[in-house]
Amino acid sequence: MEKSLINASISPQSQTFRPSSTSSFHITVDNDSEQFASFQLEVLAAGASPSSGHLWYRLSPEVSAAKPPGSSTDFQIIIFNSPLPGFVGTVNLTVRIFSPQLRQERRLIVRLNIQSDNRPQLVAVDLLARQIQVYPRNTVDIPLRVRNLSPQPVDVAVGLSGIEPSWLSEGAERRLFLAANAQGEASFQCQPPSVTQAPSQEYQFTIEAMSRDGYPSTTQGSLEVLPVGFVEFTAIPHQQTIPYKNRWLPNWRSNSASFQLIFKNASNLQQQLNVILQGKDQRQLTPRISPENADLSLGETTKIILEVKTKRFWVGWSKILQFDIRALLSDDRLGSTEPTTQALELRILPVLPVWLQLTLLAILAGLFALLLKPEAIAHTKYVNAVRFSANALSAVSGSDDSTIRLWRINKNKLEAEDNNEPDKLKGVLGDTNKQAVFALRFDPLENNRVAAGLENGVIQLWNVARRSKEYELSFPEIVNKTDKVFDLVFTKNSQYLISGHGSGNVLIWERKSPLEQFQPQPQKVISLGYQSRSMALSPDEQTLAIAGNNKYLTLLNLNQPNNPKRRFSVTSPGVGHGNGDYIWSLAFVPQTPGLLATADSDGYITILDLQCEISQAPTETEQQINQNCVRDRWQVGKQGVRSIAFTQDGRQLVSTGDEGRVVAWSLTSVGKREVAALNGREIYKSPDNLKLNSIDINNQGTAIVTGGEDCQVNHQGIKHCQVNLIRLNK
Incomplete structure (x- = not known):
């Protein structure tokens, strides 16, 4: 016999109802199951048709919230009309109690004595x-x-x-x-x-x-x-260390660390929170969450303490465990929290401090050098693209050697991220199957995902936490096997990914939410007629700037139907702009609306004001730039400038290129060079002036990562191409 999971009682057992008044019954429902459950009630009157549409009672509440095992829910049945119009006498009412989760029901019988009312209905x-x-x-x-x-x-x-x-x-x-x-x-x-x-x-x-x-x-x-709003999710801090104190002395008792998980309910949905751990290293951790199930009322902020324990080792170097925290909401009509996950790091120090191990490590290092095969800790071919992660704790690089490498930022240097997989070289995030990597972008909402543009026109999406490729995007109807993806741009909400191709096509890929994959077919294909070497999205995401050969610059309006576009040639009188001349890099000034910087193959940097009347009379193929809209223009050197980037405050522009120099330029609030620093400040120069192809600045504006043809050949004849970390204000 099936065990009854629903227990209920009703009071009173009988009630009198007179028209023009109300009567009520009180019901208590007990959850005798071992899971959360909600309950619903239905009242049936003997002799009445359930489908007649005649309303004669109401419930309070109409549907209960899901409650834990052993809890009780109180309902009230209010009779405000006769269930049988015109009937006078006693009628039996059946109260049906059921639960969608338990898939059981319970029925109770009560009596309703209906009296007459002689007043007319006017x-x-x-x-x-x-x-x-x-x-x-x-x-x-x-x-x-x-x-x-x-x-x-x-x-x-x-x-x-x-x-x-x-x-x-x-x-x-x-x-x-x-x-x-x-x-x-x-x-x-x-x-x-x-x-x-x-x-x-x-x-x-x-x-x-x-x-x-x-x-x-x-x-x-x-x-x-209707539901509206969101639940904001914050973790403090994002990094912890075990032990948190007395790190210079042996400390074998400390094996845990705590994080504060803060949730703010800015929606009109009452929520219950359940926190889970996920990610590559979560199996090495034992979590303790307090409270395990937290209530989040409307407009309130709730704090959950996450304590993680792990096994410490006696000797060795520090180890970093990376894991994600994900919050599950009891009501997901508005989706998940914002952001969906928080990426946390736990640095684990050995029980014996490093200074006690130096002598032994020196001996072991010599033995390992003889026994172990050296592994590459750098790219073996030219580096084409570098990017910082949003939290500036790591960086990625892509190369002609068909690999994407992951680097951990350790103070003033880059370290190859250990992937703990014996079949992969240290620091290699992924192998693109003999396809050179030309573009990299971090997903702005899922900071653990990287999009990579390859030389065969394919875009690969890589999961950084799992060190695995998730899926690919390609469009063979337009893109052929030799069509390079030169640049990628995400929108801030991560709903759209834009790719620029050597064929002159710009593809816009769409997905419904950051948790889903991009659609296999692009949402839109835009043909420019020239190589799409570099792209930049304006801070308000209304304008997409695209540049390439012939020093062409196209401004694409993303907020108007059919995305109208205007094409210009960004050059000065007497400076060539043929098929072999390029705009290599674009960047919008973050804090000044409408300012766009370009860098070209003649070594010039130009800052344009897109809010003025930028176009002059058109030629047969493009419009000419109005020179009055040029805020500033200067020549960095006699060779091309390959890459430029702004700090977040827009007050510094950093450039690099064929001369192998990294130069910082101080700008005024209107986008011009500071008078006292017109020649810029050289902060790095590659050995033998080797070309640098790509540059990126972290969100704090304190560090720069570069990559290019800065390569050396070791004693085994293997080329090592470096990815450099440079402090901006050293």
């Missing part, structure tokens, strides 16, 4: 819409119609109950004067308050029309406040 009221939806702070009308059923004029009072009176901007009562056998319409204007004061649920309301001497007429409807 009016009838109907709702023109029984189910109404509205967002917080929005206004909606509840329309109704009142009919005079008598041969005499009547003065009718119409009232609304069941909705908070403060939500009704013009009050909860209306008065209508109706002629004999006439009808009239009225409405109640409803405006729920702010997100934190208007929980998302269905609010049952009753409209009652009352004449002076007649029987009242009632009807019911529902107002659904």
